Amino acid sequence: MRGKPSFGGSKLTALIVALILAAAGAIVNWLQPSGREGQRPAPPAQSQTPAQGRPGTALAGGIPQGSYTLTGMIVNVADGDTVTLRAPDGQRKIRMDSIDAPEEGHGAEQPGQPYAEASRKHLAGLVAGKTLTAQCYEQDQYGRDVCAVILEDGRSANRAQVEAGYAWAYTARRGDYLRDKAMPDLQRQAKAAGRGLWAQQGAMQPWKWRYDCWRQRQCG
Template sequence: MSALATSLMCLVVGISDGDTLTVRCGAAPGGYQVQRVRIVSIDAPESRQAFGQRARQNLAQLCFRQQAALRAEGHDAYGRLLAHVRCGGRDVAAAQVGAGLAWVYTPHAARYPELAALQRQARASHAGLWSQKRPQAPWDYRQRHPHR
């Protein structure tokens, strides 16, 4: 149960996009470990997609150069750590979804009813990407544009 119950305090040293960041964990005597972290339960617009840069900027405002509390859930196919992330005491997934800057990742939506409720609120208030007439989900965008 080690990987599923792992909690880490790390410094956020990079923001890749609206749902991926780079952290530095550990202490100087034992050495630092740099890891890419994919936020569990959400999928933000791709960088070239509408609201992709806004999603990245919002995540940077929430977390860049701050301590992040990570609750790890394993790794994805790209080797990134999958984790629940809190910066400044805020649940980052909830902040991104509530701002209309990320979707609840559909395969996991049933596990996160609170995020689904935030997404409904963001959609109803036309926040962020929901201000578009027909926002395109990132998984559909990636399928149509396979080369990043």
């Protein structure tokens, strides 16, 4: 008896073909790596560490590289070129490198210079109460660390003092104390603009003041 045509064989054939195609696709996908997992993982980014430069090597901005560093809060500003830094191993007195600020008075025998307190206050405004790093070069005969104090924005507080007219470039003894060669030009600019102590007539270098006034008693 004739009835509707049977499609059982065709369906079975179609199913087998579909399974074969699916298996072939899986094999191709397995052999050919996908975009994310098949790529070689990129090497992890390496963190940049500061170069351990030799003393005399310039940092950013041309500031000479120190032979050691001190980091801590500035807890005292004694004058325009001397600060105290509280390091993990205790307090360290820092004599700021390449500059000489007007001398504060030390009694009747050692009177202070004009602009000494203004210099101290300007430096305090830059560094007091801040945690900063100092690039240090040596210790002087008084046990002070001789350093460039680096501000939060990367500038040198030493340079900022000279640039604002509150310290001299330390050119005594033919520049023996002058590591940062940018200082004389900064001083010339401050003097030409009449900034800070350069507003006065006859400003005397602190090293000359210490000799003429304190030692020779010629404070005129």
